[in-house]
Amino acid sequence: MSREKVKKLKPGRLKKREGRVGYLFVLPWIIGTLLFVIYPLIQSFQYAFYKIKMTPKGRILTPVALKNYLDIWQRDVEFPTALTGYAINTLLAVPVIVVFALIIALLLNSKIRWKGLFRLVFFLPVIIASGPVMGQLAEQGAASIPAMNVTMIYQVLDQYLPGMLAQSITDLFSNMIMILWYSGVQILIFLAAVQKIDTSLYEAAKIDGSSLWEEFWKITLPTIKPMLLLNAVYTVIFLSNNEQNEIIVLIQSAMFDVSRGYGYASAMAWMYAIIVTILVAVVAVLFIVKKDIYEKKAKSFRKMQKRQERALKKTRRKGERYERKNRNKNASLQ
Amino acid sequence: MKERTGIKMPVFNRDKFRKVMLGSKDKQGIGKLGIIYLLLICIGFVYLYPLLYMISRSFMPIDDLLDTSVNWLPSKFYLTNYVNAAKSMNFWKTFVQSVIIAGIPTLLNVVMCSIIGYGFARYDFKGKKIMMAILIFSFILPPQVTMMPNYVWYSDLKILNSLKAFIFPAFLGQGLKSQIFILIFYQFFKQVPQALIEASKIDGAGHFKAFVKIAIPSAAPAILVVFLFSIVWYWNESYLTQLYVCGAVSKSDWTTLVVSLKNFADTYSAQASVSGNSMLSLNESIKMAGTMLSILPLLIMYFILQRQFVESVDRTGITGE
Numbered sequence: 001m002s003r004e005k006v007k008k009l010k011p012g013r014l015k016k017r018e019g020r021v022g023y024l025f026v027l028p029w030i031i032g033t034l035l036f037v038i039y040p041l042i043q044s045f046q047y048a049f050y051k052i053k054m055t056p057k058g059r060i061l062t063p064v065a066l067k068n069y070l071d072i073w074q075r076d077v078e079f080p081t082a083l084t085g086y087a088i089n090t091l092l093a094v095p096v097i098v099v100f101a102l103i104i105a106l107l108l109n110s111k112i113r114w115k116g117l118f119r120l121v122f123f124l125p126v127i128i129a130s131g132p133v134m135g136q137l138a139e140q141g142a143a144s145i146p147a148m149n150v151t152m153i154y155q156v157l158d159q160y161l162p163g164m165l166a167q168s169i170t171d172l173f174s175n176m177i178m179i180l181w182y183s184g185v186q187i188l189i190f191l192a193a194v195q196k197i198d199t200s201l202y203e204a205a206k207i208d209g210s211s212l213w214e215e216f217w218k219i220t221l222p223t224i225k226p227m228l229l230l231n232a233v234y235t236v237i238f239l240s241n242n243e244q245n246e247i248i249v250l251i252q253s254a255m256f257d258v259s260r261g262y263g264y265a266s267a268m269a270w271m272y273a274i275i276v277t278i279l280v281a282v283v284a285v286l287f288i289v290k291k292d293i294y295e296k297k298a299k300s301f302r303k304m305q306k307r308q309e310r311a312l313k314k315t316r317r318k319g320e321r322y323e324r325k326n327r328n329k330n331a332s333l334q
Numbered sequence: 335m336k337e338r339t340g341i342k343m344p345v346f347n348r349d350k351f352r353k354v355m356l357g358s359k360d361k362q363g364i365g366k367l368g369i370i371y372l373l374l375i376c377i378g379f380v381y382l383y384p385l386l387y388m389i390s391r392s393f394m395p396i397d398d399l400l401d402t403s404v405n406w407l408p409s410k411f412y413l414t415n416y417v418n419a420a421k422s423m424n425f426w427k428t429f430v431q432s433v434i435i436a437g438i439p440t441l442l443n444v445v446m447c448s449i450i451g452y453g454f455a456r457y458d459f460k461g462k463k464i465m466m467a468i469l470i471f472s473f474i475l476p477p478q479v480t481m482m483p484n485y486v487w488y489s490d491l492k493i494l495n496s497l498k499a500f501i502f503p504a505f506l507g508q509g510l511k512s513q514i515f516i517l518i519f520y521q522f523f524k525q526v527p528q529a530l531i532e533a534s535k536i537d538g539a540g541h542f543k544a545f546v547k548i549a550i551p552s553a554a555p556a557i558l559v560v561f562l563f564s565i566v567w568y569w570n571e572s573y574l575t576q577l578y579v580c581g582a583v584s585k586s587d588w589t590t591l592v593v594s595l596k597n598f599a600d601t602y603s604a605q606a607s608v609s610g611n612s613m614l615s616l617n618e619s620i621k622m623a624g625t626m627l628s629i630l631p632l633l634i635m636y637f638i639l640q641r642q643f644v645e646s647v648d649r650t651g652i653t654g655e
Contacts, residue, residue, distance in 0.1 A: 022457025032506025130570030
């Protein structure tokens with residue numbers, strides 16, 4: 001609070017000069033962002049409205065307005081299904097990954113031996129899980145838990161759920177190990193958060209006669225709530241940029257396709273970016289930290305205090321003005 | 335724990351049982367501990383299953399693959415799979431190229447991200463908040479959106495199909511996942527006490543000297559983390575590497591182990607047709623051996639540097655205070 005107030009002061013000359021040095025430090029990033037993010041972004045937005053033909057002489061751009069977008073939804077066979085499939089799969093996988101990572105982190109946090117060894121195992125996939133490796137493993141059927149009967153799960157689900165959802169859930173089960181493999185970083189983030197919780201909180205709860213179950217819901221979970229959001233968003237982004245994702249493969253193949261070209265691929269990429277943004281927003285809303293009742297009360301109290309302060313100032317100012325007026329009057333009278 | 339003084343059992347002492355199984359104040363119960371270990375070992379096995387499967391399969395000769403009685407242990411220790419896979423991937427040359435492709439952008443990433451992160455953490459200037467917002471936005475943005483124009487642009491600049499296509503963006507702080515690294519350095523440099531830097535200034539150090547002499551030495555853990563993660567992510571990236579460096583349409587001289595694994599089936603059959611009958615036709619075991627070869631360097635690095643990897647998240651405060 002107090003620091004912000006200090007900042008609001010007009011910066012002095014030294015501060016201004018320092019700020020200029022700051023620009024110097026950040027300059028490479030600014031140039032990089034302009035060249036490799038902003039400019040391509042505008043360019044790709046334009047591309048999406050053109051049909052681009054590559055000839056030996058150069059690129060030929062013919063404006064086609066919204067045709068690329070319309071083609072994607074009306075003519076393309078694979079892309080819309082792949083996109084909806086991706087959205088459903090991601091929404092299903094994110095809670096599984098986050099909850100699983102949380103469970104593992106809690107297990108690892110208890111007083112056990114060979115903690116380092118277990119951490120080693122659970123972090124291993126982060127190192128080796130690249131797209132082609134996962135592809136090879138999935139091809140060999142090493143990505144599903146061996147004892148799980150996936151067809152039976154599908155049969156059961158198919159009776160109760162619409163086909164697409166049932167298929168997605170079955171996919172989730174058949175790629176269970178892969179899903180679990182994606183939770184390495186999340187486990188570490190949770191573990192770091194859980195370890196930082198003050199142990200005296202648990203001791204106090206124990207004195208009040210709490211059980212482990214209550215401790216989890218009343219102490220652990222509320223404390224690491226911000227990490228839930230962080231991990232969920234991270235998971236969405238990770239799943240979207242993963243090479244196992246069929247959409248990015250589709251985009252790349254469309255890019256070098258003679259009949260489609262860059263324009264069409266750009267339109268695809270934009271659709272995809274919008275879906276990813278929506279997913280991030282959905283997840284963020286689901287996992288966002290709800291302020292608990294005490295915080296709410298504190299906030300309303302602070303607000304009230306401010307209002308009172310303002311009222312006080314107002315009256316004081318009014319009084320001052322009145323006084324000044326009176327003084328002036330007195331002076332003129334004398 | 336609730337006291338149950340009222341109940342008394344002659345044979346079976348429930349209190350004592352509870353104490354042993356669930357634990358008391360200073361000793362953990364066997365039951366609870368047992369469940370934790372059981373869960374950890376089961377999940378750990380599930381985690382390691384693909385890796386174990388890969389190792390076991392990669393040593394199997396073709397007869398073992400067909401024989402249903404052979405499940406995990408190969409009937410003999412068969413190394414020819416590895417020899418064939420290495421031959422088809424041109425292992426040593428590809429390995430050296432992979433190290434270069436992952437290494438040079440990583441070094442640039444470390445240097446540039448530390449400078450940029452320091453700029454964000456140490457100085458206040460106009461528009462800093464907007465810049466940070468753009469930074470995070472560019473992390474969320476799928477790279478596919480900027481991929482096409484970048485590709486066109488690189489080919490106009492004549493840096494496509496060479497290592498330069500990775501070096502240029504990394505040099506300007508736009509390498510692979512540079513945004514995360516900038517944020518890591520930002521977090522870290524925020525924790526460096528301002529008084530230290532001010533003291534160095536009184537002693538006559540300039541802005542850059544303060545950065546090199548004060549901030550950098552104290553940021554050793556962050557540098558290590560960024561280095562490790564950057565090298566792992568560059569190593570594992572095949573999509574962009576294939577597009578920018580290896581060439582999606584016309585092949586360049588560059589290739590990495592992971593990219594060659596992606597096209598393993600094609601390269602293998604091409605190689606086999608060249609060398610005649612000396613190589614076996616492609617089978618599951620050879621594929622697994624190829625996969626194993628592509629992750630082996632990373633595995634070795636991981637086992638040597640495992641503590642740095644695992645403790646990294648803790649030390650750098652990625653989680654944010």
